[in-house]
Amino acid sequence: MNHPTPDAIASGNEGAMSPQQAAAMLDQTTYEARRKLTPSPPWLLTVRAVAVLAALGNIWLTVRGQHPYQGPTGADVPVLVAFIVLNFFATVTVRERALAGVRGVTRFRPAEIAIFVAVFAAVPLMMWALDSAGVSFALYPTTVVIVPGLALAGIQTARGGWGSSWGGLAVTAVGVAGAFAGPVGSWAVAAVGLCAVLLGKAAVVARQQRGSLS
Amino acid sequence: MNDDTLDPLIHVPTRLKIVATLAALPDGDTLSFTRLQDLIGLTPGNLIIHLRKLEDAEYISSEKARNGTVSITTVALTGHGRKALDAYTRALRGLLGGDLLDSR
Numbered sequence: 001m002n003h004p005t006p007d008a009i010a011s012g013n014e015g016a017m018s019p020q021q022a023a024a025m026l027d028q029t030t031y032e033a034r035r036k037l038t039p040s041p042p043w044l045l046t047v048r049a050v051a052v053l054a055a056l057g058n059i060w061l062t063v064r065g066q067h068p069y070q071g072p073t074g075a076d077v078p079v080l081v082a083f084i085v086l087n088f089f090a091t092v093t094v095r096e097r098a099l100a101g102v103r104g105v106t107r108f109r110p111a112e113i114a115i116f117v118a119v120f121a122a123v124p125l126m127m128w129a130l131d132s133a134g135v136s137f138a139l140y141p142t143t144v145v146i147v148p149g150l151a152l153a154g155i156q157t158a159r160g161g162w163g164s165s166w167g168g169l170a171v172t173a174v175g176v177a178g179a180f181a182g183p184v185g186s187w188a189v190a191a192v193g194l195c196a197v198l199l200g201k202a203a204v205v206a207r208q209q210r211g212s213l214s
Numbered sequence: 215m216n217d218d219t220l221d222p223l224i225h226v227p228t229r230l231k232i233v234a235t236l237a238a239l240p241d242g243d244t245l246s247f248t249r250l251q252d253l254i255g256l257t258p259g260n261l262i263i264h265l266r267k268l269e270d271a272e273y274i275s276s277e278k279a280r281n282g283t284v285s286i287t288t289v290a291l292t293g294h295g296r297k298a299l300d301a302y303t304r305a306l307r308g309l310l311g312g313d314l315l316d317s318r
């Protein structure tokens with residue numbers, strides 16, 4: 001292995017590399033850079049997948065014995081809220097750390113953030129309107145994700161074309177599938193469906209992080 | 215330069231790391247000098263020398279912006295630089311005959 005001298009480094013002409021060494025360095029550097037600059041790393045997506053399965057699956061276990069259906073118990077709601085808050089802050093913290101010093105399309109634009117905020121603010125209103133209209137699936141947990149999923153798909157399409165919108169469309173599909181599962185079944189659909197989407201996303205990101213040459 | 219010739223400007227460990235790191239970002243995204251330094255693990259002086267060589271060849275572009283009293287330098291891979299890295303990668307593939315190392 002060639003060790004460059006301080007003079008060589010200072011002049012910007014370090015020792016020569018063999019093609020094998022260059023290939024290994026290119027692969028390793030690409031992998032490390034992608035890993036460190038990824039706003040949603042696979043480990044976080046996997047943790048979120050397991051957490052969403054546990055949080056929503058737990059509610060499904062408590063509601064499946066209800067006849068008639070009464071919804072989550074008082075003990076379930078704080079757990080669900082805690083999960084949502086923790087998930088939000090973990091996602092923002094990891095994203096900000098990964099994107100420190102990065103400017104450009106990797107970051108959400110203010111208009112995109114505004115769309116997300118408006119969509120999430122509109123979801124309770126939409127559910128209330130559907131409930132008032134007597135729509136059976138108005139208050140299902142899966143109904144919550146339909147419009148945000150569509151918004152995400154729209155933003156992903158605007159950023160990278162139709163090929164990159166699968167995540168948002170998959171979330172929307174989970175929401176639509178839940179509408180056919182009944183009030184109890186929709187909790188299971190939300191738990192399994194969102195877990196599967198997050199695991200799928202983790203697999204895609206992990207694949208994208210592979211080096212240039214491997 | 216033919217396809218099997220490794221671009222001498224990129225075929226230097228530190229510059230290869232710089233170009234590969236910047237290429238991990240989408241086209242047009244910029245990276246601050248301090249984050250790049252942190253990612254590659256170089257001293258500021260060393261990094262400046264290599265960035266200057268890459269900028270002279272128009273492989274990267276740099277921009278200095280003022281944020282209050284702090285001056286922030288950002289760097290980005292140019293389209294020309296991305297094409298040069300692609301050509302370098304193809305040349306490496308050619309030289310190694312597709313029998314590439316799995317470095318992880």
